[in-house]
Structures are given as structure tokens and as C-alpha cells.
Amino acid sequence: MKPLAPISSSARITLGIAFFVLFVAAWSYATFGGFVSKTFLANPLTMLNDGWDLLTKQGFLTDIGMTIWRVIGGFVLAAVFAVPIGILMGAYKPVEAFLEPFVSFARYLPASAFIPLLILWAGIGELQKLLVIFIGSVFQLILMVAVTVGSVRRDLVEASLTLGARDAGVLKRVLVPAAAPGIAEILRLVLGWAWTYVIVAELIGSSSGIGHMIIDSQALLATGQIIFGIIVIGVIGLISDYAFKALNRALFPWSIL
Amino acid sequence: MSKLVIENVSRVFPAVRGGAPTRALEPTSLSVADNDFVTILGPSGCGKSTLLRMIAGLDTPTTGTLMLDGKPITGPGADRGMVFQSYTLFPWLTVSENISFGLRERGMAPRECAAIAGAWLEKVGLTSFANHFPKQLSGGMQQRTAIARALANDPKILLLDEPFGALDNQTRGLMQELLLGIWERERKTVIFVTHDIEEAAFLASRVVVMTARPGRIKADIAVDLPHPRLYTLKTSPEFAVLKARLTEEIRAEAVLAAEAH
Ligand SMILES: Nc1ncnc2c1ncn2[C@@H]1O[C@H](COP(=O)(O)OP(=O)(O)OP(=O)(O)O)[C@@H](O)[C@H]1O
Ligand SMILES: [Mg+2]
Numbered sequence: 121m122k123p124l125a126p127i128s129s130s131a132r133i134t135l136g137i138a139f140f141v142l143f144v145a146a147w148s149y150a151t152f153g154g155f156v157s158k159t160f161l162a163n164p165l166t167m168l169n170d171g172w173d174l175l176t177k178q179g180f181l182t183d184i185g186m187t188i189w190r191v192i193g194g195f196v197l198a199a200v201f202a203v204p205i206g207i208l209m210g211a212y213k214p215v216e217a218f219l220e221p222f223v224s225f226a227r228y229l230p231a232s233a234f235i236p237l238l239i240l241w242a243g244i245g246e247l248q249k250l251l252v253i254f255i256g257s258v259f260q261l262i263l264m265v266a267v268t269v270g271s272v273r274r275d276l277v278e279a280s281l282t283l284g285a286r287d288a289g290v291l292k293r294v295l296v297p298a299a300a301p302g303i304a305e306i307l308r309l310v311l312g313w314a315w316t317y318v319i320v321a322e323l324i325g326s327s328s329g330i331g332h333m334i335i336d337s338q339a340l341l342a343t344g345q346i347i348f349g350i351i352v353i354g355v356i357g358l359i360s361d362y363a364f365k366a367l368n369r370a371l372f373p374w375s376i377l
Numbered sequence: 378m379s380k381l382v383i384e385n386v387s388r389v390f391p392a393v394r395g396g397a398p399t400r401a402l403e404p405t406s407l408s409v410a411d412n413d414f415v416t417i418l419g420p421s422g423c424g425k426s427t428l429l430r431m432i433a434g435l436d437t438p439t440t441g442t443l444m445l446d447g448k449p450i451t452g453p454g455a456d457r458g459m460v461f462q463s464y465t466l467f468p469w470l471t472v473s474e475n476i477s478f479g480l481r482e483r484g485m486a487p488r489e490c491a492a493i494a495g496a497w498l499e500k501v502g503l504t505s506f507a508n509h510f511p512k513q514l515s516g517g518m519q520q521r522t523a524i525a526r527a528l529a530n531d532p533k534i535l536l537l538d539e540p541f542g543a544l545d546n547q548t549r550g551l552m553q554e555l556l557l558g559i560w561e562r563e564r565k566t567v568i569f570v571t572h573d574i575e576e577a578a579f580l581a582s583r584v585v586v587m588t589a590r591p592g593r594i595k596a597d598i599a600v601d602l603p604h605p606r607l608y609t610l611k612t613s614p615e616f617a618v619l620k621a622r623l624t625e626e627i628r629a630e631a632v633l634a635a636e637a638h
Contacts, residue, residue, distance in 0.1 A: 273465075276465055278435050279459070279461060279467075280482075281435065282433050282434075282455075282459040285478075285482050289482050294467070297467070297470075374469050377512040
């Protein structure tokens with residue numbers, strides 16, 4: 121192994137799968153070998169069995185659909201606000217001076233602590249779930265987008281000025297395109313965080329969703345179902361992450377040269 | 378008529394963390410005539426880039442005034458094209474789109490832009506790289522694109538800040554001939570900053586020699602070598618005489634600069 125030396129794509133896939141295999145092997149060893157009690161940790165087969173039961177008999181697919189829609193809804197709402205505000209903050213120092221202290225403060229407010237308040241304000245309907253994700257994502261997004269836009273190479277801005285660009289031109293034709301791949305990467309990252317907020321939101325006062333299934337299963341001591349739910353979240357996360365990465369590569373081919 | 382008039386322009390950078398303020402450029406006066414090719418020759422750190430940036434309007438002088446065609450320079454504008462010391466092509470645009478950046482900014486139709494970009498691609502010999510991204514080009518190709526990008530905008534004056542500084546000797550020689558060829562055809566006013574004596578002498582119709590920091594103009598030497606100039610000129614006796622003279626002028630400064638560091 122040499123630092124930073126690239127590897128072939130087949131080696132990359134093999135190594136990636138190898139870790140999952142090791143992980144499942146260790147889990148099987150612990151459960152089938154009787155090292156942990158069945159009450160606390162189901163073995164992989166029980167988990168698969170419970171999962172099949174969830175999908176076919178208990179309408180778990182609807183739960184999955186609900187959760188995905190909540191994540192995407194809340195996240196898109198946050199992005200629609202955060203990206204333009206972040207760009208303006210990054211580009212214009214007075215806007216930054218005005219908003220930055222508040223956003224930095226709001227960023228540290230834990231989204232989950234807002235759940236009781238949001239239930240009072242918005243009930244236990246969909247709006248409340250969306251708002252939890254919105255609050256959890258929007259401030260992080262604003263700050264990270266602002267930093268990305270603010271750190272666009274100064275010499276590129278200066279080059280555009282000597283080519284006759286005016287304020288709007290610098291913003292639209294230099295700052296935004298230069299920052300675009302970074303912004304897309306930030307969206308990918310924060311989407312991952314949105315998944316943790318949605319589950320927390322569903323653990324409290326919800327009648328559907330993956331989080332709701334998990335909290336129900338706890339009462340039944342159905343650890344197989346809980347683990348299946350967690351794995352489903354992981355798999356969806358993995359798929360959306362890869363889709364996002366592929367989209368970024370297709371949209372910004374120049375940034376990966 | 379003088380195109381660019383620089384009068385008593387100086388630049389002092391404010392002190393950094395309790396140190397003394399940096400006097401980058403002593404009060405300097407210089408007039409550049411229309412269609413002139415002026416090279417500014419000076420040791421590293423003498424304020425060449427600072428002077429060029431003030432002409433471009435990217436920096437403001439501490440004292441003095443700069444006038445272009447009788448109007449004071451207050452900020453950057455399309456009338457002064459610039460090629461930077463570092464590579465500053467827009468990485469998200471293709472070579473052709475980079476060249477038409479300024480034209481698009483003026484609201485020119487895409488079709489017209491492409492035609493002008495195509496003509497410039499040909500002049501700098503990059504036609505087959507029109508759709509490459511800057512990162513897919515060598516350093517020399519990037520600087521050729523940067524020159525085309527600045528010239529496609531049809532500026533009144535072209536400012537170049539050591540554009541070939543990072544290139545090997547052979548490529549640098551070819552680029553000098555290319556630039557000179559373009560100048561001989563288009564007759565733009567050019568200010569070219571360099572610390573390479575041979576480059577300064579080969580390109581210029583006038584060489585301005587600067588002292589070590591704080592920079593000021595030490596000598597202003599007209600170059601009467603005939604045009605068109607070919608690389609063979611560099612081995613001619615007249616060129617050797619000119620080079621010797623410039624070397625004499627700059628050596629003392631280089632020694633001073635080295636002592637100051
Ligand atoms: N933004 C700045 N802030 C403070 N000092 C600066 C700044 N820009 C330049 N200087 C100082 O001004 C002096 C002249 O810098 P300048 O870049 O003009 O030199 P130069 O002649 O272009 O050198 P080189 O040939 O190495 O590019 C240097 O001593 C530098 O430290
Ligand atoms: Mg310089």
C-alpha cells in the first residue's frame with residue numbers, strides 16, 4: 121500500500137463487500153454461538169424472517185414510503201431556503217455579518233429538542249415531521265454553503281472583473297458555478313443527517329414510518345424487526361448516497377478531472 | 378498621444394501584525410503610448426504585480442493617479458485585459474467558453490461568441506482543444522487560452538503578469554514568438570511584466586527597469602530592433618549588446634534584493 125495510490129474498481133468493490141461479510145460473520149458468531157441472549161440481539165436469520173414478515177404481512181413498505189417522503193420533503197424545503205441564503209451570505213459580507221451570528225447559534229439547537237414544541241405548534245401530523253427535519257438541516261446547510269461560496273478562488277473573481285463582469289455577473293457566472301460541486305456535496309452530506317432526524321421525529325408521536333415500527337417493536341421485544349428497520353435505513357442511505365454521487369459526477373464533470 | 382498615464386503612483390501595504398508597513402512601490406510615473414509594447418523588468422518582490430494590478434483596477438494606489446485615455450482608472454473593466462501570473466481559467470468552462478466569457482458578459486449572442494472564440498482558438502493554435510476543460514491542458518496551453526480570453530474581449534490595453542514564468546525554456550520561446558506575432562498583427566497596447574532579461578528585450582519596443590523593493594523606475598530603454606522578430610534575433614550581436622546593458626542595470630538590483638532577504 122502506498123499513500124494516495126489509486127486502486128482498481130474491482131478491488132474497490134471486493135474490499136467494500138468484504139467488510140460487510142466480516143460484519144455479518146461476527147454477528148452470526150455472537151448470536152448462533154450463544155454468546156448473547158436472543159432477547160437482546162436476534163441472529164441474522166431471525167432478522168431476515170422478521171423482515172419478510174414485516175414486508176408481507178404488516179405493510180412495512182408503506183412505513184418506508186412515509187419515511188422517505190418525510191426526509192425528502194423536509195430536506196427539499198430546507199435546501200430551497202438554505203442554498204440561496206447561503207450563496208448570498210457567502211457572496212456579500214454585510215449579509216454574512218447580519219445573519220452569521222444567528223445561524224451559528226441556531227445551528228447548535230438540537231432539532232430533537234424542538235419536537236415537543238413542534239407538536240404543540242403543528243400537532244402530530246406530517247407538518248411537524250417536516251419541520252423537525254427542516255430545523256435540523258437548514259442552519260447547517262446555510263453555513264456550509266456560505267463557507268463554500270466565500271472561499272471561491274479570489275483570482276477567478278478578479279479575472280472575471282478584468283473581463284468586464286459586473287456584480288450580478290460575478291455572482292451568477294463565477295461564484296455560483298465555482299461553488300456548485302461543493303454545494304452538491306454539502307447537500308449529499310446533510311441529506312444523511314436528515315435521516316437521523318426523521319427517525320427521532322417518528323419515535324415520538326407518530327403512527328407510521330420506520331421509526332414508529334422500531335418503537336412498536338421495542339414493546340414486543342422484537343429485536344429482529346428493530347435490526348431489520350435499522351438495516352433498511354442504512355440501505356436506503358447507501359443507495360441515495362451513490363445516486364447523489366453519480367448525479368454530481370454527471371452534472372460537474374470538470375470538478376473530478 | 379499617450380494612452381496610459383501613471384502619475385506619482387505608490388502603494389504601501391498596511392503593517393501585518395505589528396511589523397512595519399510594506400512599501401511595495403515608490404511614487405512612480407510612466408506614460409505608455411498607443412500600440413506600444415512595454416516590458417517591465419525587475420527583481421522578485423519589487424512591486425511589478427502591484428503596479429499591474431493597479432492599472433487593472435484590482436488594487437488602489439496609496440498616492441497618485443492612473444489615467445487611461447484621459448479618464449481616471451477607478452476599478453476593473455473590460456477595457457483592460459489581464460493575464461495573471463497564476464492560472465486563472467474558469468475550470469467549469471471549456472476552452473472555447475472561457476475565451477467567450479467577456480463577450481457573453483456583454484450580452485453577445487452565443488453564435489457570434491462561438492465565431493470569435495473559434496477565430497482566437499486558431500490564432501493561439503488550440504482549435505482541436507476547443508471543448509477541453511482547462512485541467513486537461515498543459516500550463517502553456519492554459520496561458521495561451523488566457524491570452525486569447527483577454528484579447529477576444531478586444532481591450533484597449535493588454536496587461537500580462539509573468540504569463541510564461543512557469544514554463545520551460547523552449548515552450549517559453551515559442552509563446553514569446555506567438556505573442557509577438559499577435560501583437561505585430563493587432564497592434565494592441567501591451568504591458569508585459571517579467572523578471573527574465575532575454576524575454577524583456579526580445580518582446581519590447583521599450584523596457585522599463587525597476588529597482589529592488591521598494592520598487593521605482595531605474596531605467597527606461599527603447600528597443601529599436603526591427604519587426605517581425607524571430608528567435609534567431611536572440612543570437613544576434615545587437616541583441617547581445619542590449620542584453621548586456623539590461624543585465625548591468627538589473628544586476629545591482631538583484632544583489633540589493635538578495636541582501637535584503
Ligand atoms: N496584499 C498584500 N498585502 C501585503 N503586502 C503585499 C500584498 N501584495 C504584495 N505585497 C508586498 O508587496 C511587495 C511587492 O509585491 P509584488 O507582488 O508586486 O512583487 P512582484 O514584483 O510581482 O514579485 P514577483 O516577481 O515575485 O511576482 C512584496 O514585498 C509583497 O510582500
Ligand atoms: Mg508578481
